[in-house]
Amino acid sequence: MKMKVLIVFGGVSSEHDVSLVSARSVINNIPADKYDVLTMGITKEGVSYLYTGSPDNLPEGKWLENPEYLERCVISPDREHHGIIHIGSGETERVDVVFPVLHGKNGEDGTMQGLLEISGIPFVGCKTAASAVCMDKSLTNALLDYHKVSQAKWVAVNKFDFTGEKEKFAREAADYLGFPIFVKPANAGSSVGIRKASDIESLVDACDYAFEFDKKIVLEENITGAEVECAVLGNDEPIASTVGEIVPCNDFYDYDAKYIANATGLYIPARLPDEKIEEIRQKAVRIYKLLGCSGLTRVDFFVRESDGEVMLNELNTIPGFTSISMYPKLFAASGIEYPELIDRLILYALEN
Numbered sequence: 001m002k003m004k005v006l007i008v009f010g011g012v013s014s015e016h017d018v019s020l021v022s023a024r025s026v027i028n029n030i031p032a033d034k035y036d037v038l039t040m041g042i043t044k045e046g047v048s049y050l051y052t053g054s055p056d057n058l059p060e061g062k063w064l065e066n067p068e069y070l071e072r073c074v075i076s077p078d079r080e081h082h083g084i085i086h087i088g089s090g091e092t093e094r095v096d097v098v099f100p101v102l103h104g105k106n107g108e109d110g111t112m113q114g115l116l117e118i119s120g121i122p123f124v125g126c127k128t129a130a131s132a133v134c135m136d137k138s139l140t141n142a143l144l145d146y147h148k149v150s151q152a153k154w155v156a157v158n159k160f161d162f163t164g165e166k167e168k169f170a171r172e173a174a175d176y177l178g179f180p181i182f183v184k185p186a187n188a189g190s191s192v193g194i195r196k197a198s199d200i201e202s203l204v205d206a207c208d209y210a211f212e213f214d215k216k217i218v219l220e221e222n223i224t225g226a227e228v229e230c231a232v233l234g235n236d237e238p239i240a241s242t243v244g245e246i247v248p249c250n251d252f253y254d255y256d257a258k259y260i261a262n263a264t265g266l267y268i269p270a271r272l273p274d275e276k277i278e279e280i281r282q283k284a285v286r287i288y289k290l291l292g293c294s295g296l297t298r299v300d301f302f303v304r305e306s307d308g309e310v311m312l313n314e315l316n317t318i319p320g321f322t323s324i325s326m327y328p329k330l331f332a333a334s335g336i337e338y339p340e341l342i343d344r345l346i347l348y349a350l351e352n
């Protein structure tokens, strides 16, 4: 008998649209001989539907256009259900495993993972705690400082504490970090809310802007160097892919450079000596284990130009997952093709 997989997409997240594109690829590439696939979409407002239409209609929200393919349903937290509840009929339907293809808040940050842990349904990817830590850049940074992992100098601040002493905070941060400074919402992704500030005035503006996306923000010293990414896969004995390099077509790897401009350079493997690539792979696995990741995570670094220091940037526990995204491409380059990658991820979910 085939296993029943529930693929979840969309979500109340600034990365909703990216999820639609990732999920289309997963649905189109999951080995059909092994899995029965159910697809569940969560709207930007947080309303969930079982979706029975074509995966090709996911991007740009077209999946919501035809009510014929939509049926209200929810994931049940009840372990006896071990699946979904059809709201109309009240019937339950068992699923064997969930693949959350959700990026950012309410999907990649431990919240969906918490629901799935309560439900008792195995699911692809990191558990609740690792998801939450990797999603929140200030938690990631603090924990990795503790473990002496090299990363940019940083400070975090809450909206309440920032408001009222903006200039003072900005001046102190600038004294410590030096310009330019990256300002990021603590919890976001796809470069949403991120700006690079070059003086006190633009720093205050960048902080105000980042606070539109989160109540906590992170400021970081600028690292000049190559931007590289390593894909990690597995549970207790994770494996690392080769390393990929990104050459953003804009000043930094912002939303436009990621998804719109279509001119960002991508090198697999990265244009680095073999020893450096090996060092990055080993660091990626070490960090993956330190933060308690499981299933998959993409670990992103800078290789500082001045001295070759490998510095962690961030972890993505549900990285972009289209067939041309870095994570699947890195494993394809390492001999694991996209459908096999999905298959392995599901096996790791069941093992966990």
Ligand SMILES: Nc1ncnc2c1ncn2[C@@H]1O[C@H](COP(=O)(O)OP(=O)(O)O)[C@@H](O)[C@H]1O
Pocket (backbone or CB within 6 Å): 152, 182, 184, 188, 189, 190, 191, 192, 194, 220, 221, 222, 223, 224, 227, 248, 252, 253, 254, 300, 313, 314
């Ligand atoms: N400390 C930094 N030094 C230099 N560039 C940075 C730094 N932090 C972020 N960037 C640039 O901004 C981009 C987005 O930042 P990142 O922390 O990866 O956020 P997101 O989670 O939105 O991807 C990075 O890919 C990189 O190009």
Ligand SMILES: [Mg+2]
Pocket (backbone or CB within 6 Å): 190, 191, 300, 314
């Ligand atoms: Mg990033």
